[in-house]
Amino acid sequence: MGKTLYRKIWEKHLVVDEKDQPSVLYIDLHLVHEVTSPQAFEGLRIQNRKVRRPDLTLATMDHSIPTRNRSLPIQDEIARKQVETLVDNCRDFGIELFDLKSANQGIVHVIAPELGITQPGQTIVCGDSHTSTHGAFGALAFGIGTSEVEHVLATQTLKQYQSKTLAINVKGELPLGTTAKDLILSIIGKYGHDFATGYVIEYRGEAIRNLSMEERMTVCNMSIEMGARAGLIAPDETTFAYLKGKECAPKGTEWEAALTEWKTLSTDEDATFDLEIDFDAEHVTPQVTWGTNPGQVVGINEKVPNPAELPENQKRSIEKALDYMGLAPETPMTEVQVDKVFIGSCTNSRIEDLRKAAAVVSGHQVAEKVEALVVPGSQLVKQQAEAEGLDQIFLQAGFEWREAGCSMCLGMNDDLVGPEERCASTSNRNFEGRQGRKARTHLVSPEMAAAAAIAGHFVDVRKWPTKELKGANV
Amino acid sequence: MQSFTTVTGVVAPLDAVNVDTDAIIPKQFLKRIERKGFGQFLFYDWRYENGQEKPEFVLNKEPYRNAPILLTRKNFGCGSSREHAPWALSEFGIRVILAPSFADIFHNNCFKNGILPIVLPEEVIQSLFQQAETQPGFELSVDLASQSVKGANGFKASFEIAPYRKQLLLEGLDEVGATLKAEDRITEFEEKHKVFYQLSF
Numbered sequence: 001m002g003k004t005l006y007r008k009i010w011e012k013h014l015v016v017d018e019k020d021q022p023s024v025l026y027i028d029l030h031l032v033h034e035v036t037s038p039q040a041f042e043g044l045r046i047q048n049r050k051v052r053r054p055d056l057t058l059a060t061m062d063h064s065i066p067t068r069n070r071s072l073p074i075q076d077e078i079a080r081k082q083v084e085t086l087v088d089n090c091r092d093f094g095i096e097l098f099d100l101k102s103a104n105q106g107i108v109h110v111i112a113p114e115l116g117i118t119q120p121g122q123t124i125v126c127g128d129s130h131t132s133t134h135g136a137f138g139a140l141a142f143g144i145g146t147s148e149v150e151h152v153l154a155t156q157t158l159k160q161y162q163s164k165t166l167a168i169n170v171k172g173e174l175p176l177g178t179t180a181k182d183l184i185l186s187i188i189g190k191y192g193h194d195f196a197t198g199y200v201i202e203y204r205g206e207a208i209r210n211l212s213m214e215e216r217m218t219v220c221n222m223s224i225e226m227g228a229r230a231g232l233i234a235p236d237e238t239t240f241a242y243l244k245g246k247e248c249a250p251k252g253t254e255w256e257a258a259l260t261e262w263k264t265l266s267t268d269e270d271a272t273f274d275l276e277i278d279f280d281a282e283h284v285t286p287q288v289t290w291g292t293n294p295g296q297v298v299g300i301n302e303k304v305p306n307p308a309e310l311p312e313n314q315k316r317s318i319e320k321a322l323d324y325m326g327l328a329p330e331t332p333m334t335e336v337q338v339d340k341v342f343i344g345s346c347t348n349s350r351i352e353d354l355r356k357a358a359a360v361v362s363g364h365q366v367a368e369k370v371e372a373l374v375v376p377g378s379q380l381v382k383q384q385a386e387a388e389g390l391d392q393i394f395l396q397a398g399f400e401w402r403e404a405g406c407s408m409c410l411g412m413n414d415d416l417v418g419p420e421e422r423c424a425s426t427s428n429r430n431f432e433g434r435q436g437r438k439a440r441t442h443l444v445s446p447e448m449a450a451a452a453a454i455a456g457h458f459v460d461v462r463k464w465p466t467k468e469l470k471g472a473n474v
Numbered sequence: 475m476q477s478f479t480t481v482t483g484v485v486a487p488l489d490a491v492n493v494d495t496d497a498i499i500p501k502q503f504l505k506r507i508e509r510k511g512f513g514q515f516l517f518y519d520w521r522y523e524n525g526q527e528k529p530e531f532v533l534n535k536e537p538y539r540n541a542p543i544l545l546t547r548k549n550f551g552c553g554s555s556r557e558h559a560p561w562a563l564s565e566f567g568i569r570v571i572l573a574p575s576f577a578d579i580f581h582n583n584c585f586k587n588g589i590l591p592i593v594l595p596e597e598v599i600q601s602l603f604q605q606a607e608t609q610p611g612f613e614l615s616v617d618l619a620s621q622s623v624k625g626a627n628g629f630k631a632s633f634e635i636a637p638y639r640k641q642l643l644l645e646g647l648d649e650v651g652a653t654l655k656a657e658d659r660i661t662e663f664e665e666k667h668k669v670f671y672q673l674s675f
């Protein structure tokens with residue numbers, strides 16, 4: 001019988017496979033950042049252990065760093081200590097680090113793909129749940145805890161149980177004016193926030209094939225918001241074209257060898273999944289979350305749900321979410337006003353995201369009382385955007401233009417949403433307190449966030465008079 | 475790691491679905507580079523308001539302040555992979571979590587930190603909530619070896635656990651050390667395995 005893509009990658013990485021034991025899986029790429037690694041390095045030191053493959057380990061700083069005044073020392077003493085600890089650890093253990101001065105610094109899930117380090121068929125781990133992003137290349141990529149970070153540093157392997165497999169077949173085409181973000185939010189909204197727990201998802205079908213690599217990353221990024229261990233998209237010509245010529249991608253005969261191998265990476269016709277669902281792309285509309293998990297989402301022309309109309313077992317958690325969000329039942333989403341707008345995060349901070357947001361913003365002004373910021377996912381994205389003049393479009397409209405990092409996605413630095421402030425955010429989590437204590441987060445696409453910044457409330461971006469970008473290479 | 479055999483104690487009912495790791499330990503406390511010191515920040519935004527304890531939060535009430543067993547709803551521990559969440563729970567004194575389901579990464583992280591996450595059917599969890607809420611001081615006994623949960627009132631349930639994870643908790647294994655014992659196998663694997671990138675900047 002045929003094999004799924006997941007099974008193929010799994011088998012290629014099996015080091016030890018014994019009955020009643022988790023398998024020992026080889027790891028091709030280990031990404032490291034400042035927040036979830038210090039205790040792992042400390043563990044190595046206590047046991048006098050080395051990093052087995054520093055050449056397969058890459059570190060950056062992204063979570064707790066400031067996004068402005070980078071030439072000054074980090075003000076927050078504890079954050080500074082954490083960042084310095086990463087510098088020391090990378091030096092002591094011989095690990096490549098993109099520090100704050102590096103032209104390659106950025107959000108861990110943005111930098112590895114853009115440098116061509118993320119490749120089809122790899123196993124990739126990081127002490128970060130959004131490692132699922134890299135699945136867009138047909139790599140098995142997932143988040144791990146700090147104890148596992150230590151295990152991978154010391155052994156370049158991980159003990160793993162096999163996951164169940166779930167195919168999501170996305171039929172048809174995404175309608176004009178809707179995005180990959182709307183697609184994944186619609187899927188989570190339909191099936192629920194914990195629907196895929198225990199599964200590795202493979203996204204398939206026409207709508208997925210038509211996505212660019214950056215859009216595929218947006219989709220895979222949010223697999224974890226359904227509880228999935230990982231999300232996968234089989235590599236194809238789009239993948240190969242994206243990788244070709246990237247700094248760390250193979251060249252010459254190596255490229256040919258890699259390509260031959262990558263082309264074997266798809267689910268066989270006669271393979272079966274533990275679960276398979278079809279999803280119709282044609283009805284997707286621009287999405288806005290109203291609650292405190294990403295599954296609590298509706299179309300822009302819909303209303304905040306009314307708990308009174310819902311079954312008893314859902315009522316209470318929805319009332320609690322609406323209370324936290326400060327929303328009355330049945331409020332039309334287009335009437336919800338915003339205080340802040342954040343365009344950034346590993347979900348939506350790549351160059352295509354910034355181009356699309358800039359096209360919406362061009363020629364307009366950010367609404368009075370709205371604070372809006374754009375935080376490119378990496379220094380390379382920032383540089384590219386500046387070369388295209390996108391920074392000027394944002395700045396002239398009244399947005400702030402920052403240095404690369406996670407920023408307001410989780411507010412570990414001083415990019416915070418204040419208590420009871422409402423934020424349109426292109427990130428991936430609207431949990432209570434995620435962007436700040438009592439902060440109210442609405443997840444949207446970059447286009448929807450940009451339009452909300454201008455209008456001061458959510459609007460249907462399909463009706464937006466988006467201008468051709470002048471002077472920008474879009 | 476603290477090894478795990480049996481735990482008997484008060485059951486704290488935390489009646490919420492989808493409790494995420496951002497709620498268990500908010501991001502502002504993740505800047506510390508130590509493994510210790512997180513217990514004080516457990517459920518920070520739910521436990522405190524302006525630095526004062528919120529009396530209505532379950533873990534601020536007697537007899538739950540020292541409860542070793544947490545009872546909760548589905549999808550506990552979803553979201554961020556932060557192991558700071560089990561660190562904080564463990565330091566606070568939680569050794570067992572009972573829920574209808576757990577998020578994957580959190581579930582995995584528990585076993586590395588001497589916490590036993592037990593999955594029980596939704597109806598059983600519902601009946602435990604009723605008992606915990608109507609009988610103040612309601613206690614349970616959890617025995618890992620026999621994979622059972624018992625109450626003085628006759629409540630009984632058994633649970634599943636992978637043999638390796640059971641051993642991990644019972645013996646507090648050094649997992650890295652154990653894997654390194656098979657280092658030859660890793661070396662052998664590496665000789666045949668190829669990656670197509672090189673990090674040189």
Ligand code: SF4
Pocket residue numbers: 062063107108109128130345346347405406409410427428
């Ligand atoms: S951007 Fe947000 S979700 Fe992505 S790695 Fe950073 S903090 Fe995590």
